[in-house]
Amino acid sequence: MAANAVIKSTREExxxxxxxxxxxxxKSVFRYGRTTLKRCSWAVGRxxxxxxxxxxxxxxxxNHMGLSWKEAAALMGVHTLGRGHKGNSGYDGWWSDSKNSRMFNNDYxxxxxxxxxxxDKKVGGNAMKNQWxxxxxxxKKEERTGKEMMLNTDMCLVWTNDGSGKVDMNAKTAPKYGCNCAWIGPLEAPNGWKKYKDGEFCGSKNVPDDFNEGWPKPRP
Known part of the structure; x- marks a missing residue:
């Protein structure tokens, strides 16, 4: 019920x-769900x-829930709202900017x-926590608007670790130096590329002509 209230109010924004x-x-499709428990150790890994x-x-x-990949991607859209806290999940940051974190939209x-x-390797010094x-x-705006991040389970919906489309995106195994950015260039750009990247590719104004080489790649 709390989640429904949050979604309703943020959609109104x-x-x-x-x-x-x-x-x-x-409201018309609401169904009561799980009973509230004080402890739920059984939920680990679910x-x-x-x-x-x-x-x-x-x-x-x-596999477990029987969703299609399209439905799984839609479910991940819940990350439009909320953030990760080091004290809870070990991850740190918002999934969206400060403005869109108040809206239930498709900004994620x-x-x-x-x-x-x-x-971003070893978040808070924890080698078991790696994010993007x-x-x-x-x-440059994060001091004012808050830190933004994505998890491997978010990034892998769009990106792969190599050009084959077979290696899952993973911050832990990503190269620390060199072309270590997930950054769509002008030849493949969706709406918003100019807004966020200012004509750059991987932080450089020297945009390569050939996007068939390098790392990483958008999923086919």
Whole structure:
């Protein structure tokens, strides 16, 4: 019920700015779910482990829950809201910018492709926690707007660790130096590329002509 209330209120923020967007009817389809418990140790492992990237998305959402990949990707859109805390999950940052974190919209999916990301290894000194952070011009605004991040389980929906499309995106195994950015260039750019990257590719104005080489690659 709390989640429904949050989704409803944050969707209303979207409708204030974009009146033609559709409101959500959550009341007529609401169903009571799990009983509230003080302890739920049995729940360990029932959500994808971000360190295992899309392998765990497949195991939990596709194999265990019976979702299609399209449905699994839609479910991951819950990261439009909220953030990671070191004290809770070990990860640190918002999945969206300060403005869009107040709205239930599709900015999470836009951010995955339109913003530039680089690996952030050993979050808080913990080698078991690795994530992705902004490495484009948005990095300069983080003191004012808050730190943005993505998990391996987010990034792998769009990116692969190599050009074959077979190696899952993983911040822990990403190269520390060199072309270590997930950064769509102008030849493949979605809406928002200019807004977030200011004409750059991997932080450089020297945009390569050939995107068939280098690391990483968008999923085919």
């Amino acid at each position: 979207v409708l204030k700015k974009y009146p033609t967007r559709k409101p959500f009817d959550l 959500l994808p482990n971000p360190e295992n990237s899309c392998a765990d998305v497949k195991k939990v959402f596709v 999916f836009v951010s995955l492709g339109a913003k530039g990301w680089g690996p 952070v902004r490495v484009d011009k948005g990095l």
